[in-house]
Amino acid sequence: MTEQTAAVLFDLDGTLIDTAPDFHWVINQLLSEEGLPPVEYAFLRRYVSQGARAMVEAAFNYREDEEEFTRLHQRMLEIYLGHLDVDSKLFPGLEQCLQWLQTAGIPWGIVTNKPELYTLPVMQGLGLKQQAACIICPDHVSQRKPHPEALYLACEQIGCSAEKSIYVGDHIRDIEAGNRAGMTTVAATYGYLNEGEDPASWQADHYISCATELTPLLQSLYKA
Structure with missing residues (x-):
């Protein structure tokens, strides 16, 4: 590895994989x-990175403390388990x-707040499970993002240092955890x-507005 980076880690939903179509159907x-x-796709898409609870709350206009929730x-x-x-x-x-x-x-891995029960089948179904150097879910740590514990665990499993790694995410908690x-x-x-x-308020080191921008960015950060 070069001095620039040792590994690239991704958040899952909304960063590496577009899971919103399946969540919309569910x-x-x-x-x-x-x-x-039904709700419109554009409406639900905004809540996917916040997880299942946020999607249910938004679609049904229920609070988490209400009985039906x-x-x-x-x-x-x-x-969802049958439509992953x-x-x-x-x-x-x-x-x-x-x-x-x-x-x-360059090894790459996943650090997500999506439970392992759902993450592993999605990764397997898309043929990505065997390619990933690590897949870290909330099941594997005591504290979820934005706490950095999961990122440290990923680096430990890969055998790289956090300071020489990159984390890509679509939520403020991802950037906070990486920072x-x-x-x-x-x-x-x-x-x-x-x-x-x-x-812009997240204080990320870099911003990409389209996934196709990631490869040239990584190439600029990782110089052989």
Whole structure:
């Protein structure tokens, strides 16, 4: 490895993989079961990076402390388990990015707040599980992002230093975690941003507005 970097780590939903189409289907299936009209894709997409609870809360306009919320949340996860990688796919340009990393001999991995029960089948279904040098989920740590514990664990498993690694994410918690770990951070603003959110306030080291911008950025940071 060069002095520039030792590994590239990705958040999953909204950064490496576009999972919003499957979540949109799942939420609308749940709404249909409840006799309610569907929500628009653009509406739901904003909540995907915040997780299942946020999507249920937004679609049904329930707070987490309301009685019906727990039932709906559990049912949503049941539906999702059977619809994990039907329409989910790598963002355009990232297949080529992963190929370049492999050719360059740079290991890459996943650090996500998505539980292992859902993460591993999605990675397997897209043929990515065996390629990843590590897959770190909240099941493997005591504290979720924005705490840097998961990033430190990823570096430990890969055998690299955090200071020489890069973390790419589409949420402020990703950038905060990466910054706290001493990593170079890349904000993926093509991801699932909340309405009115200003990624410029995240204090990332680099910003990309399209996934195709990542490979040239990494090439500039990793110079053989």
